[in-house]
Amino acid sequence: MSLSLSSSSLGATDFSQYVDPFHGTEGGGNMFPGVVAGKSPPRPPFAVVKLGPDVMTNPPSDSYSGYQPTGNITAITLMHESGTGGAPKYGCPGQLPVVGDISNPLVDLSIPRAANDTGEVGHYEMSLANGVTIELAATEHAGMLQYGFPKNGTANVVVDVSHILPSFRGTGWGQGYAGGNISVFEDGHYEGSGIYNNGWNLAPNWQIYFCGRFNSKPSASKIFVGNGTTLSAYGNSTSATSSVRIGGVFSFSGKTSITSHVGVSWISSAKACKFIDDEISDKSLNTLVADAKSKWNAEVFDKVQTTEKNATTLTHLYSSLYGMHLLPSNKTGENPGWTSSEPYYDDIFTYWDLFRCTTSLVHILQPSAWEEQMRSIIDIWRHDGYLPDARSSNFNGRSQGGSNADQILADAYVKGVRGGINWDDGYAAIVKDAEVTPPNNHDPIAPDSGDADGRGALPDWKQYHYITPRFSRAVSRAVEYSVNDFGLYQVAKGLGRHSDAEKYLARSRYWRNHWNPNSTSLGFSGFMVPRFANGSFEAWDPLSCGGCYWGDPYYEAKPWEYSLNAHHDIKHLISLAGGPSTFGKRLDTLLNPALSIFDVGNEPSFTSSYLYHFIGESWRSVNQSRYIANTHYSSGRAGIPGNSDAGAMQSWILWNMFGLYPMVGQTTFLVVSPWFESLTLDLGGGKTLKMRAPGVNSFTKFFVQGLKINGKNWKQNWVTYDDIFKNGATIEFEMGSKPKRWETGPLPPSPATET
Template sequence: MKRRYILLVTLPYLSHAQSADYSQYVDPFHGTEGDGNIFPGVVAAPFAMVKLGPDVQDGNRDAYSGYLPNGNIFGFSMMHESGTGGAPKYGVVNQMPVLGQVENPLADLSVPRAEPDRATVGYYRSALENGVIVELAGTEHAGLYQYTFPTGQSTSVVIDVSHVLHSFRGMGWDQTYARGQFNVFEDGHYEGSGTYNGGWNLAPDWTIHFCGHFSATPQVVRTFSGVGDRASRYDASTSASGTERLGGVFTFGQGTVTSRVGISFISTAKACQNVNNEIPPGTELPALVSRAVDRWNTDVFSKVATTDTVPSNLQQLYGSLYGMHMLPSNRTGENPGWASDEPYYDDWFTLWDTFRCTTPLVQILQPAAYEEQIRALIDIWRYDGFLPDARSSNFNGRTQGGSNADNILADAYVKGVRGAVNWGDGYAAMVTDAESVPEPNNDLSARDSSTKHGRGALPDWLQYGYITPKYTRAVTRAMEYAGNDFGLYQVANGLNMAADAEKYLGRSRNWRNHWNRDVTSLGFSGFVVPRNTDGSFVEQDPLKCGGCYWAEPYYQGLPWEYSMAARHDMATLVGYAGGPETFVRRLDKMFEPGIDPGNPKFNGTIVNPGNQPSFATPYLYNFAGRQDRSVERSRFIAKNYYNPGVAGLPGNSDAGSMQSWLLWNMIGLYPLTGQTTFLIGSPWFESLTIDLGGGKRLDVTSTGGNSNTAYYVQSLEVNGQPWDKAWVSWSDVFENGGSMAFVLGPEPRSWATGELPPNPASGGM
């Protein structure tokens, strides 16, 4: 069923007390197609644990977030990820309405949709072809299903504990049901648990508990168990347990029935507590929707205000704010791994995706939650031994390149995050990444070393100062390890650990050991390439990277792209590339259409806006005195590859990383994670105010231009003073608030004639 894109400007359920409803500009289906993989279902609060929505099957197509625009719905589940690639995760604690009596609860019970699904913030609706209307709402740890059954028909609700989202890619990343239990009690409520394993992060067994109540007394209740698609036992028993598929079937008469369900990683008792505390008996669906709208407006949308009235701009602004607050999941009080008074967040999917743009923006918009997340990362190290790069179902797994939690901790440290963060432990966690080799985890995608956490290729890094082809993703890892070590330098320097600071600053320059000045491509010389143990360089075409995936030297990016990745050492890079003028021409070449036939979605440019290695590329002109080019290139990407539609993202959202990139473009800045520097672009709006908390705010204004044609910076004042630099620091505009007043125009102007952006590692060339 193809969903038509319709802007939802009014809500079916809206609190009369709500004075400013920014949620009217949010379409939850934004980014659900075109590989965006956004979850469109119910997320009742930012970072909520429960993400309640449909699970769709459409041939052998992976439904990463559960949703697909076409195909049959085969359940509505309580847990999902959002915007991720790799393989689906979760799709557990499921219900499926079935018309009439159910003869075999393990058969394919999927049903087409009679019309496109509908959604607003906090609300989801599916009209099934069998006549059942399913409406969903929820809270942070519980969900509400409302079933409206067709007149004259009895309907059953099937609860299949074995239900998960499957992957059909053949990569060995599928999820597996291991065992479960299901119990029906005399008062009609049910409790149980399911244990699962696998998925993209190769997780071992993990368990989710559930507790559910129906608003009506069922005519018949039966439990079942069986193997495959056939129930070997299906009767009036009140319990089932074991390794077979199992669950329960509740049959009702016509009318409307609601189902309240709580979940917990701790116990069924905690799941019952969650549902009874958050959705007590008698709670109506409109009240939950209104509560969710109020929560999102208060906690997220109201943090950013603009005088702009262009609908598409407002849709992208508030839709992007919504999309970047889906993950990680706040599971404080729901950690089954260890007892701790620290906050706990899970579903980091993944820091490789989010450290560039998302986490710096979360710090600005959600400083309290951000401090909690930093503390949670450090607590994971305390008990699991390493910081995560990706984590879900309470298990570290899938380090794609470097140990990029180091970058996030460094970014928080240099921007003054203190509070209850134990920075002694934080730095010790970073040192673990930098000095301890994680045990191999037998990942079939990359057998050379661990992909679970830490730095699997660390032995080469320590011995040679570069990474040999013995290790997969060698160049990607080297470039990222250098950035990770720069993060350690930043924190060590702040903690007055001079010897450590000197060591890690030196190691942060080791990316230079991969630079082969003799490699040429498209008339330019010098690229980062793999290097052998004897010091010789591996022959490499800078326009090729094989599959650009787990087994190759370059991950999700060409050698051309990775050769621009030394963000902490840009003066060195500009020099290696031939100086500022050559560096500018080299960047221009990366935006030239038709060069890379493997990138047809973006007209064959080397720059790939759908992958994170290209996120900063359009802003690098600032390091060569051409701020106007940064504006031109970044605005081109924003306006041509982003839009408010269902396919409005240039690639996987990747837990909101795409949306946060666009939000920085709207603000007119780009963050350099691990540094206090923000590169200046050009704002979209005449007026944009960001609430920084504590009575502080950043006001960004512009005159003389517009976001589509007249967007070149003519002049800038920062905090009321003329500004001639193509960058600002954290202390300039964020630490205590501030203002940036732009004058824009239709033609480039050389206004940024002052000091170039800092290059903190660019000594000792």
């Protein structure tokens, strides 16, 4: 059944028709394909409820977003994350349609699919092997589950409070269930809550409240309690609380069509019921789907418009926009931790993944939401003590490298984001990260220091001005601490705190202390390597990162990649690497596919292909980044080169499509090569960025020959935020099929070198 709506019912153009919710669900992308309804204008999606199936494969493997293309349906749940790794999070509360008599609801009731799942924006469908068909729609805090049962056999809906998404990786990050309760009322509706813990951010106990209603009163309702598959109670009592598995079975004799409404809240089951009343009420599934499409069009898709006609390219564009707007979750009014008038966002996965190019794109496309998110993380510092580098279930954790909320706040500050942000508090929060070592949370996979928030290796950073191998991820942390300190310098300078600015500018150069000029690889000299407390460098192969994971000196990238990541100090980096000519050859080697050094699926490599700009050869940046885009990205279900990381991959390809690339924590944007002959970005407040590139072709004619901004010839291969975004602008590209060194103006700035 298709619920695609005509453009006349949604406005001028229904861009949602180009969204494939399954984009990136295969090939390790871990994208969530279920229903995310969005929020009522003028606030963009980032809804709390993400309604979709939970799947168990055989043999079992982690279903990070709940979904996998093969396997049995174990439940349909309202809470998921999208594009995440590490370990699954949420998958609660659970509900499953079951046919026939149920003697023991604790046994495996999972059901194979009868056909592949299908979906579109605001709508999801499943057909199960037991003859049940399922359609899903949702609102911000509630879901509609519409079941079609076969004529033969009793129709049942099993509600399992104890259901969660499990992990099979053996890292100690798997979720736990700590108890729950459920009550069934005279009218047939039910309420309760579950207590859960852990997941990728190692969160302590967190509680979700729920409320469920059916369009028909159940003919029978039973509550079950038990451990494993052993029942301790299964009967007609009206309520139960237990530290072991608990739930309810709702039977509907003679019914073939059942509609279930479920609301969730972090505050109370009464509030979950109210969400059903306020958001779903008596709306039909068709109406909810139309509402979702309208919200997504108005708040996301309408902001990016092009004259492009190729349906595959449009699917890639709008599916990527959709994918980068699924997280974080706007839980304003739903914060159980403290009372505040500030906005509240949760499910941040993770600023380590997002700070390089996602957050700057959210700022441009969603300026109001972006200001809210900055206010939210500062408020988290006020109450929890640290800015979040990652956060979920109202708990900070985890920090993979630096304290990258620092860099994100700095990026917002230098681009003029003010509004309701208290920048004195914002500055104090960044200083806390830079000066106060967080307590050790004893993560079993990296027990050397705290990684819930802050900078766990700060003692070495302050004492030695580098990080010794006694701390895991020593070299990658050092790169990011330098970047974080540069962000702090930017804010300090802007606030007139001159002594602080001088201090943190000096610290932003500490990455240089890991540079061993005698380290060699593939004919090049000079790489960032581990360094001992006595000042000596560890002998290390620049082609190896160890395991590239939590306990290693380098996280998710090799020394070759991290040695080129001090982007705030790149002029000095180029000098250390042997000068512009050698630096260009080094980039050629790093990006050579035959050598398998560059990892397109991990964020430390995001900027690498654009660094030719800093030696005045932007055509080579265009050539390399376009090759990466054409080779590793597509509009298909496996169209993301690895884990999406909550939209990080989608934002990278979107910047590539737009022909720009941001230098985080600076006002600089590198000019690359757009995909579209005509593209208009709605910047809010009546401002637009219009980009024109007549004759451009992604495979045969994508080299820039010349550039005009607002009608004036432009000789730099970079622009600033104020040049094109602050008040809007028009950019005109002259395109050609052959490379041209068109830039004759100054090179992009290297502020930590030049200051």
